[in-house]
Amino acid sequence: MTPMPLARAVSSCLVAAALTLSATPARADDVSFGQNQLCGLETARPDRNPAVQEKIVQGRNGPIGYVRFGRGAPLLLITGFRATLGEWNAYFLGELAKHHDVIVFDNRGVGRSTATPARFGADYGIRDMAADAADVMAGLKLSRVDVVGWSMGGMIAQQLALDAREKVASLTLIATAPPGPQAAPVPPRVLQVLSGAGPDAFGQIMAALFPANVVADASKCFVGDMFAPRGYKGRPVPEPVAAQQNEAMTRWFADTAAADALRRSPVRTLVIAGANDDVLADTNGRRLEQMIPRARLDVVADAGHALMFQYPLELARHIEAFVAQ
Template sequence: MAQLEANGITIEYEQHGSGDPLLLVMGLGGQLTDWPEGFVEMLVAAGFRVTVFDNRDIGLSSETDWEPPKQVRAVVGSFAKRPPRSEYTVVDMAADAAGLLEALGIGSAHVVGMSMGGMIAQQLTIDRPELVRSLTSIMSHPGDGRSGRIAGTVMARLARLREPTPETAPDRAVQSFLLWSGPHYDPVEHRARAARNVERSFRPVGTRRQTTAIMASPDRTPGLGEVTVPTLVVHGLLDRLVKPSGGIATAAAVAHSRLVMFPDMGHDLPAPRWGEIVDEIRRNADRAATSATSSAPTRPPTASAPGSSVLQDVSDR
């Protein structure tokens, strides 16, 4: 792993493989080590040079020093349309990602974001389109305040969880993911990774700051309407943290986007679906190479047989 200075902060990053540059943007509270090793290896095998990094306030990147509201309070405030005060927003985090690419000398990259990382990837594409070859938004939403809202029962259960300590954090991570993950979720493997992450960095207040940043961020829907790079949207039909409407709204906002929804996926990356997701990312990246000389494909929405993915190409609206 290595560090560099970008956008006024220190960013911890790591690179894997060679080939087409691809930036992976992690979600809320996640460290770069939360990307499954096997998933990254598949991306490398698909011909990508993968860069992963810690977002600000998490892992080994710069930590800020302001006191955010409690996480549940910030979420409740968003339901009441009272955005919390925040020292930064997703816009600033997208500028971090842009600064990382520029500091690494990467002129442009395929950008893949998961959950909050999807929001950052969307904003980066809106603000710095010259840096983005293709966009993949996984289990995210456009920030319109309506789509992708957390299930009420999940929020209520989260409110009853105690603040983590270094000793309780691994078990609390498992308890949280059991609320929104799909049937392929492996709590034993997740707890082991969470324990390793605690040893690397323990910043629960950073997760609260990032939550506040999400809630204080502007609606990206108008900006997404101007996006012209090939766009893939992936979502799980079992997602209860960011409901499937978030993925649907994201795809609806971007002309010619491709929407892929998995019936056995919650708010997680199910290992049995890694191959399909990587294939879709590769296909979306390949569209970028031909987009200058051919128009985006338009096909009617199609639903596959039960047990496989629901596919939709979103055409002119």
């Protein structure tokens, strides 16, 4: 038989490869939330209620500012690097509040979560911020809660589950990373962008938080969709506080003791990662799944770091389905 011409042979190989790829099933942990839900949804947002206002609870290191709303089982949300409680998407919180008593708070040094320097300490880490989260629970007399942590807040949530495991009913970790050297830290160039320095800082931050195909819409709607309870004045995060948070994360990525303890954690855990996360890559989610005995991983297609702004309703419903199990 006469051999096929080279071009025809190459073409046949490419077709065969394409058919093989198309027949390959998606990974078991891949999920899709469908259409992006950016921009002013026509649904409830708790900050439209004038009764939803910031209050103070006393922690061991001083006051901690928090906001509480909704009805149901308590759900504690811990926010991330350079973020305030206002960085949560208001529609995401509103959807969660349909089934939960939602508590959001500012990490130490942010907004009204302050203390005297002698008590506050200039040097603190993830474990200290987890202790602050435990103080919120104690101050509000919450004996057992479901905990959601985003980004650096997910690191704090992991430590909280290690230090107060009897008080954590379940753990949801969004776009975060495990402790220890197996983690993939925030790339230096992205960390520089998140610092908010330089020209077009807002545009660069949006490009870091969202996939390229949704950056334009996200840029239009991000600020308007942020949680903004009446009278809240938590922004911006002071530079010394942001620097200390960065140092705390650096130590987290070297914390082999926390990594070892996490491998023995009994807490039921949902890990949610964005397939297009440029801040904390989804490889971190896969490492968390391998590390935590009772962890389940969901990698969300077409999702960046700020999933709660891309998919506020679907993400909230996804979390609720897990917590309710």
